[in-house]
Amino acid sequence: MLESILKRIEAEHAQESVWIVGPETGRLLHFLLRVVAPKIVVEIGTSVGYSALWMGSALGKNGSGKLWTIESHAQRFERARANIEEAGMGDWIHQVKGHAPEIFPELQLPGPVDFVFLDATKMEHQSYLEGLLPLLAPGAMIAVDNVESHRVGAMGAFVQGLHEDPRFEVVEIPVGSGLLIARATNEAD
Numbered sequence: 001m002l003e004s005i006l007k008r009i010e011a012e013h014a015q016e017s018v019w020i021v022g023p024e025t026g027r028l029l030h031f032l033l034r035v036v037a038p039k040i041v042v043e044i045g046t047s048v049g050y051s052a053l054w055m056g057s058a059l060g061k062n063g064s065g066k067l068w069t070i071e072s073h074a075q076r077f078e079r080a081r082a083n084i085e086e087a088g089m090g091d092w093i094h095q096v097k098g099h100a101p102e103i104f105p106e107l108q109l110p111g112p113v114d115f116v117f118l119d120a121t122k123m124e125h126q127s128y129l130e131g132l133l134p135l136l137a138p139g140a141m142i143a144v145d146n147v148e149s150h151r152v153g154a155m156g157a158f159v160q161g162l163h164e165d166p167r168f169e170v171v172e173i174p175v176g177s178g179l180l181i182a183r184a185t186n187e188a189d
Ligand SMILES: C[S@@+](CC[C@H](N)C(=O)[O-])C[C@H]1O[C@@H](n2cnc3c(N)ncnc32)[C@H](O)[C@@H]1O
Pocket: 019, 020, 021, 022, 044, 045, 046, 047, 048, 049, 050, 051, 052, 070, 071, 072, 073, 076, 098, 099, 100, 101, 119, 120, 121, 124
């Protein structure tokens, strides 16, 4: 069931301008969530729900954890709703309609955030990060897509800043459009 929904979205991506991370990055996000077993995940940039489904499927297998995914575009938000419902993940994927970071105070999260996936407007990533910092659990992970495809231009300063920020350990993985993973250091580090 999930596989057929993902394949359909991949076919839609090939035919129209629906942005998705693609299967390799989706599989990696799934793997990371299986390993980290986060309780609270926040995604910025749902689009039609492709990456949310990969992450949601990991949370479903984990048997715990919830995803809050934020999307500002009304039509994509509704398409994501249909896809998430079809996949039967509505109980643990919470869609939030609005613009990050202004919408953060309305998230009403039940605890600190363990895992973040940033995949929205590249020029706004710094503001997402600053808005999320007070919400992060010690040791939280932040995954950022497009660090390779958008390094020259929109993402350059943001990526460099993360590498130089002593509050994070950072790796980059050459998968898809380039995935950066930062881990917030905690007092014990
Ligand atoms: C690259 S797509 C996300 C793809 C999705 N993560 C996936 O792989 O299936 C980016 C999405 O972020 C949304 N977006 C851009 N800026 C936003 C913001 N500030 N707040 C919420 N959504 C935003 C856009 O409308 C777009 O649908």
